Amino acid sequence: MQKVKAFGDWLTKWFTLIVIVWAVFNYFVPQTSLWGKSCTGYFLGIVLFGMGLTLSLDDFRRILTQPLMVIVGTVAHFVIMPLVAVLLCWIFRLDGPLAVGVILVGCCPSGTSSNVMSYLSRGDVALDVSIGILSTLCAPFMIPLLMQLLASQYVDVPAGSLFLNAVKVVLLPVGLGLVCHMIFGKNIEKVTVALPIVSQVAILLIIGVVVAANGPKLFVASSLVAVPVVMLHNLCGYGLGFGFSRLMYKVYPKGFRYAQQKAITFEVGMQDSALGATLALSSFASNPLAAVPSTFFSVWHNISGSILSSWWRNHDDRHAIHWDSDNGEKGSAAAQPGAPAKAHASDLAA
Numbered sequence: 001m002q003k004v005k006a007f008g009d010w011l012t013k014w015f016t017l018i019v020i021v022w023a024v025f026n027y028f029v030p031q032t033s034l035w036g037k038s039c040t041g042y043f044l045g046i047v048l049f050g051m052g053l054t055l056s057l058d059d060f061r062r063i064l065t066q067p068l069m070v071i072v073g074t075v076a077h078f079v080i081m082p083l084v085a086v087l088l089c090w091i092f093r094l095d096g097p098l099a100v101g102v103i104l105v106g107c108c109p110s111g112t113s114s115n116v117m118s119y120l121s122r123g124d125v126a127l128d129v130s131i132g133i134l135s136t137l138c139a140p141f142m143i144p145l146l147m148q149l150l151a152s153q154y155v156d157v158p159a160g161s162l163f164l165n166a167v168k169v170v171l172l173p174v175g176l177g178l179v180c181h182m183i184f185g186k187n188i189e190k191v192t193v194a195l196p197i198v199s200q201v202a203i204l205l206i207i208g209v210v211v212a213a214n215g216p217k218l219f220v221a222s223s224l225v226a227v228p229v230v231m232l233h234n235l236c237g238y239g240l241g242f243g244f245s246r247l248m249y250k251v252y253p254k255g256f257r258y259a260q261q262k263a264i265t266f267e268v269g270m271q272d273s274a275l276g277a278t279l280a281l282s283s284f285a286s287n288p289l290a291a292v293p294s295t296f297f298s299v300w301h302n303i304s305g306s307i308l309s310s311w312w313r314n315h316d317d318r319h320a321i322h323w324d325s326d327n328g329e330k331g332s333a334a335a336q337p338g339a340p341a342k343a344h345a346s347d348l349a350a
Contacts, residue, residue, distance in 0.1 A: 001193050008196040012116070015200055016302040022204050023299065026211040027218065033208030037281065040209055041165065043202040044278045045173040048136070050195040051112065052177020053188055055133065063130045069255045073131040073264045074138065076244050080268050081106040082146050084236045088229045097287035098226055099154045100147075105276035105294045106233065107146040109135035112199070113302055114266040120309035122316065122323035123262030131267045136174065139275065140166035161283045169278055203274045203298070210277050210295040213288045223292055230296040234269055234304055241268025249327055258321070258328040262312065270305055273298035 011018070026033050036043065063070050085106030089099040110132050118128040143166055144159040151157055181188050217223050245261040256264075276294035284290040316323065325332035 001190075004194050004197070008194070011197055011200050016299065016306065019204065019207060019299050019302065023207055023211045023295070026208040027215050030212035030215050033205065033212040036205055036209045037213055040206050040278045040281050041169045043205045044169045044274055046202045047112075047173075047199045047274065048170055049173035049177045050192075050199050051136070052174040052179075053181050053195065054192055055174070055178050056181055059129065059133060062126060063134060066127065066130070066255065068252065069127055069260060069264075070130045070134055072248060073127070073245075073267055074134045076241065076264065077110055077131070077135055077268050078107070078138070078142050078146070080240050080244070081233070081237050081271065082150055084233055084240070086150050088233055088236075092225055092229050094225065094229065096154055097284065097289040098222065098293065100151050100157075100284060100287070101276070101280055101290035101293035102226065102229055102233065103151040103154075104143075104147060104280055104290065105230075105271050105273055105297050107143045107150070108272045108276045108279075108294075109139040109142075110267045111270045111272040111274075111301065113305060114270040117266045117270065117305040117309045118263045120306075121262050121266070121312040122259065123266065124259040125263070127260050128263040128267055131263070135267075136170060136272070139170050139272075143279065155284070155287065158283050162279060165279055165282045166275075170275070206274050206277050207295055207298055210281070210288075210291045213281070214292050214295075217289055218292065223289065226293045226296055227300075230293055230300055231304075234271075234297065234301045237269030237271075238265055238304070238308060241265040244268070246327075253326065258325045259323055261328070266305065266309075270301045271297055273301065 082103065083106075085103045088094075089102055094102060112132065115125060115128050115132060117123075119125050140163055144157075144162040147157045147162060148159045211218065214223075242261060242265040245256050245264040248256040249261065271294075273294040276297070277291045280291035280294060281288060315321070316328075319330040320333040321328050321330055322332040
């Protein structure tokens, strides 16, 4: 098990680079992944089944014990990212499948990568996970609704298909994983060690399929415009998520402290791009280009999230900011000698 965990840690550390190499490989050798075009829903189901295996009733109790922060964070996610996507489509004059793909990834729930980034930045991991759970459970209802409202001007949005596919690849696997956890209890821990590896391999397979299916269209002008759009979409999510959480601190300082502000920043800015790509391939099968923004997002948000979490950690150390300070006050670590600035973020999840 130690070797499995060590390999999982290595894969997580180098995942962004591996994604880039894998995408390039599939661009030049598309036959590698084209076989999986009809299986992307199953690949994502594996990822979300693994998520369900890690859940327990305590996770849902935690949502009930801090409902305001979780609900507000989830609402912020489903308001900010879709509207920013629509604005960017208008600014860059995107149209057709590419615009649909940008809006679709904006309507997706928060990505599991945000949990890692929140952890690395010493954010509130428990809040991050709670918002991720709630936004994922809301996804089958929110995605069709938002897509119908925001993307129907570009193509006919198959709201029914989006709902059914989202239920099939989100709610059923998560629910099945949760049931398995309840039945087998602590024995599940023997399996969960390998879940990061399984999840990341499944995400790589999805990315490989999208790149292979769109290879000839990826590096033409009409597709490359999605790169700056995706980058701005993600960065605006970080900025607006952080600004929103700082504003909420003025309203409810007890709940939206510095660690919670970090968690909401990552939860708003990072998307479940694998879900976006899967839904694009299944519900917009005649327009596979709609999956391209999700693929670009998957690569970029891991890069930007790693940079931001590293910067945040170094910034806090440099200015002696305690991880559990009220609002990121400089020198707050010195005022709390019993709880050093470099306390591990996992302490927050306890």
